[in-house]
């Protein structure tokens with residue numbers, strides 16, 4: 001009888017580079033991926049000086065996504081298999097610095113896509129509810145519909161979606177993209193977004209019992225707790241090719257307005273006072289989806305959220321309370 005060589009089913013873990021890793025999502029994502037693939041296989045990178053804790057938590061390198069050669073060197077020297085591209089200026093801050101947003105969000109994305117193609121890496125680029133605009137259906141917003149965003153952030157994200165899908169079609173690049181709603185986290189703060197109030201309200205409620213919101217009380221936006229967001233990211237990265245009917249998927253968990261989150265939060269912080277002073281971010285929020293239709297993600301690769309408004313508020317309050325003042 002011929003002897004059959006047993007093929008090993010154990011694969012080497014991927015080597016993963018996270019750009020813009022000191023933003024809202026990077027540190028927590030590195031923690032999650034390190035728990036799955038090993039500390040040294042996940043390399044955090046940014047242009048920002050890291051804290052001692054970050055440096056001690058695992059590999060961290062300087063990479064400027066606008067420096068193609070530098071990024072190329074990082075990919076080569078660290079033998080990168082997966083690129084998670086978080087570097088971006090968000091919606092509100094992008095409007096204050098349009099030329100920089102064009103460079104970081106558009107040129108930076110060109111660099112990472114080209115490198116991913118050249119080095120056969122799997123690449124994840126997040127998109128956003130901000131990739132839709134006032135001409136899109138807003139309640140609900142389906143996966144495929146008209147996209148005419150009115151912010152440079154949104155324009156750059158539609159560009160990233162289309163470029164990634166083009167590279168996939170044309171060159172076979174393994175591009176994967178999720179359109180995220182506002183992400184709520186307790187460990188790291190967002191910076192420069194339109195949905196940031198939904199994080200700030202927790203800190204203000206627990207510190208002072210008072211929050212001034214820059215959106216009107218009835219401004220409904222899609223949102224998600226960070227654990228669901230990072231799990232969605234990991235799930236799409238490991239989803240078998242044949243399950244993916246498209247390369248860009250809407251994902252969400254809940255939709256609420258400032259008035260509704262305040263009411264839920266009052267169950268934990270009775271007497272919480274919220275004032276409303278809408279600013280230029282109101283116009284952005286008014287052009288975005290109110291309810292996000294993520295049925296395609298649920299159908300194709302089994303996406304399902306765990307945190308609704310009540311559970312998210314409970315966990316946020318408990319996490320922030322546990323932190324030293």
Ligand code: AKB
Nearest residue numbers: 090091128193194195
């Ligand atoms: C923002 O508000 O700009 C971001 C987003 C929804 O993409 N949080």
